[in-house]
Amino acid sequence: MAELTCVGCGPGDPELLTVKAVKAIQNADVIMCPTSKEGKDSIAYSIVSSLVDPSKKPEVVNLVFPMVKDKDILEDTWEKNAQIIAEAVRKDKNVVYLTVGDPSLYSTWIYVNRELKIKYPDIKITIIPGIVSMFAFASKVGISIAEGDETMAVIPACYDLARVKETAKNCDTMIFLKDGRYFDQVISLLKEAGFPNSSLFAIAQDVGTDQEIVKKLTLGEVTKDTFTNKYFSIMVVKRA
Ligand SMILES: C[S@@+](CC[C@H](N)C(=O)[O-])C[C@H]1O[C@@H](n2cnc3c(N)ncnc32)[C@H](O)[C@@H]1O
Numbered sequence: 001m002a003e004l005t006c007v008g009c010g011p012g013d014p015e016l017l018t019v020k021a022v023k024a025i026q027n028a029d030v031i032m033c034p035t036s037k038e039g040k041d042s043i044a045y046s047i048v049s050s051l052v053d054p055s056k057k058p059e060v061v062n063l064v065f066p067m068v069k070d071k072d073i074l075e076d077t078w079e080k081n082a083q084i085i086a087e088a089v090r091k092d093k094n095v096v097y098l099t100v101g102d103p104s105l106y107s108t109w110i111y112v113n114r115e116l117k118i119k120y121p122d123i124k125i126t127i128i129p130g131i132v133s134m135f136a137f138a139s140k141v142g143i144s145i146a147e148g149d150e151t152m153a154v155i156p157a158c159y160d161l162a163r164v165k166e167t168a169k170n171c172d173t174m175i176f177l178k179d180g181r182y183f184d185q186v187i188s189l190l191k192e193a194g195f196p197n198s199s200l201f202a203i204a205q206d207v208g209t210d211q212e213i214v215k216k217l218t219l220g221e222v223t224k225d226t227f228t229n230k231y232f233s234i235m236v237v238k239r240a
Contacts, residue, residue, distance in 0.1 A: 003094060003123075003125075003126060004125050005028075005095070005096050006096075006103045006109050006127045007024050007025060008099055008102045008129045009021065009048050009099060010101065011100070011133040011136035011137070012043075012100075012133075014047055014048060014050050017051070017130065017131075020128050021048075021130065022051050024126075025048050025051050026051065026053040026056065027056075028094050028095065028096040029056075029058055029093035031059070031095075032096065033045040033061065033062050033063065033098050034062075034097075034098070034108045034109075035062045035064055036065060037064065037066070043232075044098035045060065045098060047100070059093075061088070063084060065077055065108045074111070078112055079115060081112055082112050085112065086116060086119070100130075100133070101130050101131065101132050101133045102129050103127050103128075103129070104129070106156060106177060106178065133232075133234055134175050134177065134234050137202070137214070138236070140207065141202045141214060141216050142216075143200065143216070143238070146173050150172040151171050151172050152173040152174075152175060153167045153171045153173070154177065155175065155176050157178055157183060158181075158182055161182070161185060161186070164186060165192060165193050168193035168194075169193045172238065172239045173236065173237070173239070174236070174237045175234065176233075176237075177233075178233075179231055179233070180228070181229045183235050186235070194239075195219055196219070197218060197219050198218055198219070198220065199237055199239050199240045200216070200218065200237065200238040200240070201218055201219045201221070201236075202217075202236045203226065203234070203235045204233070204234045205227065205230045205232055205234075206230065206232045207232070213227070219237060
């Protein structure tokens with residue numbers, strides 16, 4: 001039987017993929033691409049499209065994962081998409097599943113992988129890691145994420161803001177991923193949690209694309225105009 005390979009596609013620049021990832025993409029018969037809406041282009045596919053071997057003509061399949069919190073809808077989606085993937089692998093095709101950044105960090109892959117392992121345990125799965133967006137960002141801005149005895153937390157800002165505040169009280173570097181619309185509320189929380197105005201503040205949106213926005217300032221300098229509401233946003237605040 002052919003294999004299923006999950007490929008971490010990195011933060012957006014096609015040159016930031018591993019050699020293994022490129023080989024897997026060029027060897028694929030079928031490329032599975034997650035997208036949030038029917039008819040919407042897959043961001044992961046847009047990262048790797050220039051690397052696909054045109055002579056191989058792989059089949060490109062968009063898998064829709066709606067951005068909702070309803071557990072029934074999500075479970076149904078994971079089940080359906082895992083089935084589509086499993087059927088392709090069982091046709092003896094080399095199937096590649098793409099994911100932005102690394103597969104093990106807030107990726108739809110995690111749920112699909114779980115579903116496949118339970119329902120299709122015979123399928124051999126290989127996971128190729130990718131460069132995580134926050135590390136691509138740290139290189140771009142020229143900051144260290146953590147040094148010496150500093151602690152760091154990675155927070156999906158769109159969930160529980162009370163938990164964010166509790167975490168901030170005990171942490172030196174706070175990294176916020178996901179929905180940038182909550183970032184302004186987070187700024188006040190950090191100040192309440194004892195982050196001084198002189199703390200380093202850095203934000204990046206759409207890293208690795210031609211829409212990229214990257215800013216580095218202090219927490220005290222942040223205003224409501226510092227960032228816009230974009231889903232592909234990373235914010236790092238490092239206690240002074
Ligand atoms: C569903 S999570 C996926 C994280 C991904 N697996 C990783 O390793 O970076 C999506 C979030 O990652 C961050 N992200 C991923 N790629 C990004 C990029 N190119 N620019 C800015 N943020 C990015 C944003 O916070 C975005 O909302």
